[in-house]
Amino acid sequence: MIRIATMADIPVLHALVEAAFRGDSARGGWTHEADLLDGQRTDPAALAEAIADPDKVILIAERDGEAIGCVQVGRVTAGLSTLGLLAVRPTRQAGGLGRTLVAAAEAHARDVHRSSRMEMTVIAARRELIAWYERQGYRATGEVRPFPVENRRFGLPRVDTLSFVVLERGIA
Numbered sequence: 001m002i003r004i005a006t007m008a009d010i011p012v013l014h015a016l017v018e019a020a021f022r023g024d025s026a027r028g029g030w031t032h033e034a035d036l037l038d039g040q041r042t043d044p045a046a047l048a049e050a051i052a053d054p055d056k057v058i059l060i061a062e063r064d065g066e067a068i069g070c071v072q073v074g075r076v077t078a079g080l081s082t083l084g085l086l087a088v089r090p091t092r093q094a095g096g097l098g099r100t101l102v103a104a105a106e107a108h109a110r111d112v113h114r115s116s117r118m119e120m121t122v123i124a125a126r127r128e129l130i131a132w133y134e135r136q137g138y139r140a141t142g143e144v145r146p147f148p149v150e151n152r153r154f155g156l157p158r159v160d161t162l163s164f165v166v167l168e169r170g171i172a
Contacts, residue, residue, distance in 0.1 A: 009058075
């Protein structure tokens with residue numbers, strides 16, 4: 001089941017995202033950033049801001065009452081939405097849930113935001129993840145954005161050269 005997250009889901013979402021991206025628990029899956037970043041991936045305040053924002057939604061996937069994945073969708077401009085915070089519990093990765101969450105995010109962007117394009121940023125060093133998104137139909141735009149190394153809210157870099165590549169796909 002995939003549903004829109006509420007404020008009551010923040011503790012579960014926070015634990016899920018941290019488990020998928022950071023620390024030793026994340027190493028159980030293939031999508032982690034544990035070799036690139038220490039510290040947090042997000043915090044409860046950022047999740048609350050996203051849930052309260054009328055232009056954003058976090059979709060949460062549950063199975064047997066357990067949160068097993070999530071994705072954030074945001075409206076940027078007329079016709080453009082963003083996909084972010086895609087997280088699947090490491091023990092549930094490689095089973096198709098990531099593809100299902102991306103499809104749900106695209107459907108929300110298309111049907112609710114009336115978007116025709118979806119954009120995301122991915123850490124440039126994460127070649128395997130970029131290749132996975134390319135298999136989902138996303139393409140690099142050529143744009144590179146800086147990683148906010150000075151903002152510890154996004155993690156503590158373990159390497160000096162972090163940046164984001166921008167990927168995009170038509171969803172109309």
